[in-house]
Amino acid sequence: MTEKKTIEEFLGELSSKAPVPGGGGASAIGGAIGNGLGQMVANLTIGKKKYAEYEEELKELLERMKELQRGFTDLADRDGEVFAPLAAAYRLPYETDLEKQYKDQVMEASLLAASLIPMQIMETCMEMLAILSVLAEKGSRMAISDVGVGVQFIRASLTGAAMNVFINTGSMKNRDEAERLNERAQLMIDRGTEAADEIYDKILKGLKK
Amino acid sequence: MTEKKTIEEFLGELSSKAPVPGGGGASAIGGAIGNGLGQMVANLTIGKKKYAEYEEELKELLERMKELQRGFTDLADRDGEVFAPLAAAYRLPYETDLEKQYKDQVMEASLLAASLIPMQIMETCMEMLAILSVLAEKGSRMAISDVGVGVQFIRASLTGAAMNVFINTGSMKNRDEAERLNERAQLMIDRGTEAADEIYDKILKGLKK
Numbered sequence: 358m359t360e361k362k363t364i365e366e367f368l369g370e371l372s373s374k375a376p377v378p379g380g381g382g383a384s385a386i387g388g389a390i391g392n393g394l395g396q397m398v399a400n401l402t403i404g405k406k407k408y409a410e411y412e413e414e415l416k417e418l419l420e421r422m423k424e425l426q427r428g429f430t431d432l433a434d435r436d437g438e439v440f441a442p443l444a445a446a447y448r449l450p451y452e453t454d455l456e457k458q459y460k461d462q463v464m465e466a467s468l469l470a471a472s473l474i475p476m477q478i479m480e481t482c483m484e485m486l487a488i489l490s491v492l493a494e495k496g497s498r499m500a501i502s503d504v505g506v507g508v509q510f511i512r513a514s515l516t517g518a519a520m521n522v523f524i525n526t527g528s529m530k531n532r533d534e535a536e537r538l539n540e541r542a543q544l545m546i547d548r549g550t551e552a553a554d555e556i557y558d559k560i561l562k563g564l565k566k
Numbered sequence: 567m568t569e570k571k572t573i574e575e576f577l578g579e580l581s582s583k584a585p586v587p588g589g590g591g592a593s594a595i596g597g598a599i600g601n602g603l604g605q606m607v608a609n610l611t612i613g614k615k616k617y618a619e620y621e622e623e624l625k626e627l628l629e630r631m632k633e634l635q636r637g638f639t640d641l642a643d644r645d646g647e648v649f650a651p652l653a654a655a656y657r658l659p660y661e662t663d664l665e666k667q668y669k670d671q672v673m674e675a676s677l678l679a680a681s682l683i684p685m686q687i688m689e690t691c692m693e694m695l696a697i698l699s700v701l702a703e704k705g706s707r708m709a710i711s712d713v714g715v716g717v718q719f720i721r722a723s724l725t726g727a728a729m730n731v732f733i734n735t736g737s738m739k740n741r742d743e744a745e746r747l748n749e750r751a752q753l754m755i756d757r758g759t760e761a762a763d764e765i766y767d768k769i770l771k772g773l774k775k
Contacts, residue, residue, distance in 0.1 A: 359573060364573060368602045505729040510722050527775075539774065564736055565732055
């Protein structure tokens with residue numbers, strides 16, 4: 358399990374030639390870090406008199422973030438798990454008609470599975486951006502910079518995971534399915550980076566005043 | 567030491583109320599992850615016949631990236647270390663003239679120290695972007711998406727660390743020094759995000775073809 362590794366081990370494995378963890382696993386961990394900063398801001402706000410009117414809403418968001426953090430770390434593990442079948446599929450023989458038909462089918466299924474994990478990372482990031490946007494408004498002013506850092510991690514997780522959607526859909530034979538996934542991913546990149554940049558720029562402006 | 571923690575422990579401490587690790591430490595770890603992806607791409611390219619002409623250059627970049635990764639993890643530790651003196655300075659009494667003078671001096675020195683660590687994270691990110699730009703051109707095509715993910719992590723580390731520069735310079739009394747730091751940080755944000763987005767967009771375009 359990815360989260361049981363030390364940061365040193367994770368960085369060592371990431372830096373190595375080994376295919377796993379790669380960009381997909383890293384993106385999921387980046388999402389978990391951005392989420393952690395969101396939780397920190399909620400924890401620093403809850404219980405403070407000044408923010409009492411937001412208490413209930415922030416408690417709910419905190420609980421949801423805890424679930425989403427488990428989501429991110431699970432997706433880091435699952436991203437690793439879909440890689441082995443895909444690598445094995447690439448190595449299948451491709452000579453006879455039967456072999457071709459079999460390999461095409463296995464490849465297609467493996468590529469789809471390998472696209473859907475980063476797609477789920479992206480969807481989790483979109484929900485996190487909505488939560489961070491609330492925290493930017495209602496979270497403790499003392500921790501506002503941490504909302505900004507969190508937003509940047511979620512942005513990196515979103516755009517990073519998108520790379521792994523496109524690299525896998527690019528090899529799919531079912532172009533309709535591939536295009537459908539690409540369009541959804543591109544839409545999330547567009548909306549997500551716009552939302553992230555808006556939150557970040559507003560915080561930056563406030564800090565520089 | 568941050569890197570001896572498991573990812574689970576790091577996420578737990580990050581998510582908690584505890585001030586350390588916060589956005590600064592997270593930014594440094596994000597930089598180390600982006601760096602790790604850069605190293606992976608170099609490792610997947612070195613030794614491949616197809617890329618023999620870049621072999622020497624990539625070996626040098628790999629060695630440099632190893633140093634920069636230690637830089638990032640050291641900065642994660644140091645970001646935690648400058649927080650305690652700053653928090654202690656905020657708690658100093660501020661009644662008599664002597665107390666005021668003393669607290670002002672201690673605060674100023676602590677704020678400067680707390681600004682310089684994220685500044686160093688940003689500088690390390692700028693060097694990483696230059697390296698990733700080379701890897702985007704000369705790294706194995708099989709790992710091009712990982713360059714794109716790496717770029718996004720470095721972008722998050724850069725813009726995340728900037729938040730911690732501005733939040734600390736904002737309280738400095740020496741406004742000349744503060745403005746000088748702010749200008750440098752803003753210049754790195756502008757140039758760095760432009761460079762990062764250029765590399766990422768080019769890779770994305772290539773993947774979608």
